[in-house]
Amino acid sequence: MIVENGEVILSVRDLRAEVDGVEILKGLNLEIKAGEIHAIMGPNGSGKSTFSKVLAGHPDYTVTGGEVIFRGGNILEMAAEERARAGVFLAFQYPLEIPGVTNLDFLRVAYNSHRKHKGLEELDALDFDDLIQEKLEVVKMNPAFLSRSVNEGFSGGEKKRNEILQMALLEPKLAILDETDSGLDIDALRIVANGVNQLASAENAMLVITHYQRLLNYIVPDYVHVMEAGRIVTTGTKELALELEARGYEWVREEEAAEVGAR
């Protein structure tokens, strides 16, 4: 939802980043306000996932230029965990399996790290149990998954649901969903999208990275951006996604080339 005079949650200016000496992001600009849902689409290799990792603070990516202001502060100087505690959440494209750590313990430790940061008392196991039962509803997750090791032996859909469960628990200001729809059947997609929609509010913002327009039937974006070669080249509304689906990315490239030629 577009909110009148909404708080600027994220402001990215001329962001440049590289991995292993190869520049992937080449001057990316984006502004996201509270209440908004933004989608980033684009062909493979355009830098979508790199952008999400740079926002979350992955150590393999080096920012070489530009700035990322999150709620008024420069997050490029913050470690990944500090960004998380400040309210940035990345739902991973490939959530990791952590054998030996139960999902419940993982969720509690993560939740308490946020509580501690806010100066609140940590929740004990019993109180946390009540809280998590409530959150399970958001993604219709079977409580049995809490006592299993984190993501170990989970199906693709279960892993993505677990990501949204973490999001429901940590209540981020900015949620970045990196190809959360990839590999999901239609039922799982509905459950995941439904969970995201329940969490979207006028206070937070979502950045949905996807390959496929299909997801955007369920999570309706306010803005659709097209990424190409490390930059956002076109921005439109949800209709743009439909057009991309129908005409492919070549069309955007041609448009851009024509625009550049006209200048």
Place this chain on the structure above:
Amino acid sequence: MSVEVVGKDLKLVSADREAYFARLLQRVNQRVSQGDEKWEWLQELRSRAAALASEGALPSTRDEEWRFTDVSELLRLNLQAAEPVDVPVESVAALSLPEAAQSRLVFVNGVFAPHLSEVAALPAGVLAGNLLGGELPVGIEEYLGKQSGGEEVFAALNTAGLTDAAVVWVPKNVAVAAPIHLLFVGAAGAESFIVQPRCLVVAEHGSSVTLVEHYATVGMGCPDKPAARPYFTNAVTEIWAGENAEVTHIRVQREGAEGFHVSRGAVAQARNSRYSCYAVSLGAKLSRHNLEVFQTGEGTETTLNGLTMIVGEQVADTHSVIALNHPHGRSRQLHKCIVDDRAHSVFNGKVFVPKAAQLTDAAQLSRNLLLSSKARVDTKPQLEITADNVKCSHGATVSQLDAEEVFYLQSRGLSAADARNLLIDSFAGEVIGQIPVYSLRKMLSRCVGCRMDSWE
């Protein structure tokens, strides 16, 4: 010229190695109640062992069984017999297990400490005490010192110096509910000393018992901090699991930072018996644990779980043997090592499956986590199979902490250190979490946590 000097040194060292055990025995061996008929058999056992040990040489890294573990430093220690040390009850409070408050035997520097021991909780007929103190179980001479492999030089040294022992005897069909805590405490004296703990456990037909064999120190501060003086623990434990008996054996080695620890566990498993071992090695400057399981009847189950967690310059070596010799045996072995700094862990696990052991189901896995670029792991899972109708597997992995896993946890708000610790804790937890004594699980988790804190 310099070559000659080196050659001379080597020769000297080699002569020292050959004379090592004979000299040590002369220096430290005490006699037991000479002339007492009751102890004649023991005196004989000791004499035979003393002869064996005196002929043996201190192993060098040229011996295949000691390739990666150099015990030469023992040559430099002027070891004396351990002095008796009076240890107040409060000193061992931190080492006690509430589950075993009424089933505990404590030895201080090898000497039984009755004021620290308590065995009120044991069912009638169960004997738990020291060899010198109580009435001897009938037929004890058929068991003490009678396990295969006792001629190995360190085991022979222990037997040669055998004056007292912890003895646990569980009669037929008796189930002991409380774990029996065998606590061997080292207490620093004025000199470097040698202490030779000894355990004998006999679980008769259909009985069941849980043992906690525990090596620790008092008066030396935390085992992670350097102790006043080097010392040497040379332990032997013999376990006899009778037909259909169940023995759960937890072994915790937390010697002081200047300690040397060599130990041998020998287990004989009769038909249909179950033996589970959880061996946790955290302490000592250098440790070597030899564990040998001999199958003496069909249908046995053997579970060996090991966890080694070492830092600094520690060396921890585990050599295990599961010698199957009858059909339908089942064995499961998981050995995990967490190695930081310049520490070095060694694992050699042999499983023998000869022709007589058809329909054996054996699996063995060695998993190692290296936390520093200078840490070292030598691991050798080794299956020797001549039977042709068996199911056997083995494997080894060596890895570092996964940077992507650390990032995943950080992205959820955990600090890098907390993320690392959670991953290490879960790696250790696979072994610790299975230990069936709650307070010991807690104690060991704290040790793991304490050790991780010191890394930050």
